[in-house]
Amino acid sequence: MTARQEDGQIRIEVRDHDPGFPPDLLPRASDRCTQSDRARTTAGTGLGLAxxxxxxxxxxxxxxxxxxxxxxxxxxxxxxAIWT
Known part of the structure; x- marks a missing residue:
């Protein structure tokens, strides 16, 4: 996990080392209740990214x-990035 200031914004980034998203899932990864087929065997609702x-x-x-x-x-x- 990293955080940095970039062009007047704060960017918070998280990276994992799993296999990654199937390419067809990437455009809809943040849709509610979306999970990859391989994730359906684990607990979860597909709401975290949404x-x-x-x-x-x-x-x-x-x-x-x-x-x-x-x-x-x-x-x-x-x-x-809001500075007071």
């Missing part, structure tokens, strides 16, 4: 996910 994306957008930020070139998945949110 909630993460909704919180980021509600705070004026954004969400994205990709497969890392070295394996695994990278998920990140960007939020406005």
């Amino acid at each position: 909630i993460t994306a909704a919180i980021a957008r509600a705070a004026g930020g954004n969400y994205s996910a990709a497969n890392h070139p070295d394996g695994g998945t990278v998920v990140w949110i960007t939020l406005p």
Whole structure:
């Protein structure tokens, strides 16, 4: 997990070292109740990324996910950097 300031925003990024998302799942990974077929044998509802994306957008930020070139998945949110 990393966090850094980038172009007036804070970027929070999480990477795992699992096999990554199937390519056809990436465009809809943050849809509610979406799981890959291999995840259906484990506990979970497919809501985690949907909630993460909704919180980021509600705070004026954004969400994205990709497969890392070295394996695994990278998920990140960007939020406005607000300094008081």
